[in-house]
Amino acid sequence: MKLLSRIRRSLWRLLTVWHARNLEFVRDRSSLFFTLGVPVAIVAAMALIFGGPPRPLFKVGVLGGPLSPSAYPFFGERYFQFVPVRDPSAGVHSVARNDLDLLLDLRTRPVRFWGIEDSPKGYMAEKLLLQADPTARRQPLSGTATRYIDWLFPGVLGMNMMFTCLMGAGYVVVRYRKNGFLKRLSATPVSAFEFLSAQVLSRLGLALAITLILYVGVGAVIGFHNAGSAALLLLVAALGCLSLIAFGLIVASRFASEEVVGGLLNFLTWPMMLLSGIWFSLEGSPRWMQWAAQLFPLTHILQAARAITLDGAGLGAIGTDLAYLAGTTLVFLGVGAFSFRWRPD
Numbered sequence: 001m002k003l004l005s006r007i008r009r010s011l012w013r014l015l016t017v018w019h020a021r022n023l024e025f026v027r028d029r030s031s032l033f034f035t036l037g038v039p040v041a042i043v044a045a046m047a048l049i050f051g052g053p054p055r056p057l058f059k060v061g062v063l064g065g066p067l068s069p070s071a072y073p074f075f076g077e078r079y080f081q082f083v084p085v086r087d088p089s090a091g092v093h094s095v096a097r098n099d100l101d102l103l104l105d106l107r108t109r110p111v112r113f114w115g116i117e118d119s120p121k122g123y124m125a126e127k128l129l130l131q132a133d134p135t136a137r138r139q140p141l142s143g144t145a146t147r148y149i150d151w152l153f154p155g156v157l158g159m160n161m162m163f164t165c166l167m168g169a170g171y172v173v174v175r176y177r178k179n180g181f182l183k184r185l186s187a188t189p190v191s192a193f194e195f196l197s198a199q200v201l202s203r204l205g206l207a208l209a210i211t212l213i214l215y216v217g218v219g220a221v222i223g224f225h226n227a228g229s230a231a232l233l234l235l236v237a238a239l240g241c242l243s244l245i246a247f248g249l250i251v252a253s254r255f256a257s258e259e260v261v262g263g264l265l266n267f268l269t270w271p272m273m274l275l276s277g278i279w280f281s282l283e284g285s286p287r288w289m290q291w292a293a294q295l296f297p298l299t300h301i302l303q304a305a306r307a308i309t310l311d312g313a314g315l316g317a318i319g320t321d322l323a324y325l326a327g328t329t330l331v332f333l334g335v336g337a338f339s340f341r342w343r344p345d
Contacts, residue, residue, distance in 0.1 A: 056081035058101045058125045059283065061091045065106035072106060074132040080125070083283065096141050097310050098151040099281040101125045110135040119148060150225050153218065154305040155278035161211055161237070162272060162298055165244035166265050169203045173252035174261050182342045192340035196253070196333055200245045207241040208234075228308035232315060236308065239325040240301035246332035247297060253336040272298040300324045 057079040067084065069076035085091035085103065094100040095114045101121045105112040113129060113136050115122040129136055176182045185195065218224060226233065251264045275282070275289060276298040282290050293299045304321040307313035315322075 058121055059083060060125060061085040061094060061100045061103040063088055063091060063103065063105040063107060074129055077128055077132065092141065094283060098148050099283045102129065110137050112137050112139050114139050114141055149222055150310060151306065153224050154302055154309055157211055157214055158298055158302050158305065159273065159278050160214060161207055161241055162244055162269060164207045164210055165203060165241050166248035166269060169199055169245045170248040170252040170261050170265055173199060173249060174255065174258060186342035193333065193337035196249050196336050196340065199249060200242060203245045204238065204241050208237060211237055226309045227312035233305060233308050236301060236304045239322055240297060242329040243297040243325045243332065246329045246336065249336045250332055253340040272296045277302050297325055297328055
């Protein structure tokens with residue numbers, strides 16, 4: 001009997017705490033909104049981007065001619081996206097960088113095409129092309145063709161930087177606010193801008209160290225190719241980390257709830273994962289999607305990193321991306337400092 005009584009009391013205490021936690025969550029309107037609203041927003045975004053008919057598996061650039069099966073039988077193939085290309089050299093460059101699987105030139109007969117033989121998607125696209133038009137002639141690519149892993153690797157590093165910077169810095173500040181550390185710190189001469197800047201610099205060292213370990217480790221395993229300057233790549237990583245950390249601190253500057261901050265950070269990371277070019281190129285995508293992608297710091301990080309590693313670009317070629325990252329860092333820090341709250345309520 002005593003054992004049953006203890007079990008009942010234990011269950012009662014457990015249910016009481018469970019009920020209290022549920023009431024706390026439901027009464028916290030901001031937590032409830034972001035916890036339930038973010039999944040709905042993600043579903044809506046996925047439906048907008050990936051909804052409709054099956055997405056194409058292959059992306060083919062086309063020089064000249066209308067994109068209709070009557071003009072060229074190959075255009076009747078399913079699961080291909082045919083992208084008009086105006087500049088032949090830019091089209092060949094896109095193939096070499098794995099932005100396009102093939103490039104067709106309909107201005108000549110027989111039709112010419114460019115593709116990477118060692119690319120799985122390029123190989124399959126070429127086989128289907130030659131089946132539809134056996135007279136098509138392969139053209140040599142100028143320069144060295146890029147392996148898909150060389151194109152993908154900067155995206156993987158960028159994704160790791162994004163999570164390290166956004167999640168790490170945001171949750172630390174929220175914890176400081178909840179345990180009263182910020183309340184005590186507010187009595188000192190330290191300003192909000194100084195505090196946030198210190199958090200940015202602290203997280204910067206950790207994020208760069210993790211990125212460097214991944215860069216060296218994965219590079220040693222798969223032989224990652226970098227055609228440009230390692231020092232310039234480090235500069236891109238540093239400015240990118242600064243911008244992403246400052247971005248995350250905007251969220252953490254106001255809220256004291258982990259649920260709210262977690263929901264907001266997920267709301268920020270998902271669009272960047274889908275639109276910033278981590279997994280696939282946005283070449284041939286709708287213009288609004290390409291324009292929206294340019295708003296995110298991660299897009300400029302990946303653009304600059306791939307320009308360095310794949311094309312050997314110098315400082316001048318990526319100056320716009322670096323300026324954007326530096327500018328957004330200052331803007332995000334300013335907004336975070338202006339809206340910063342020392343106390344949890």
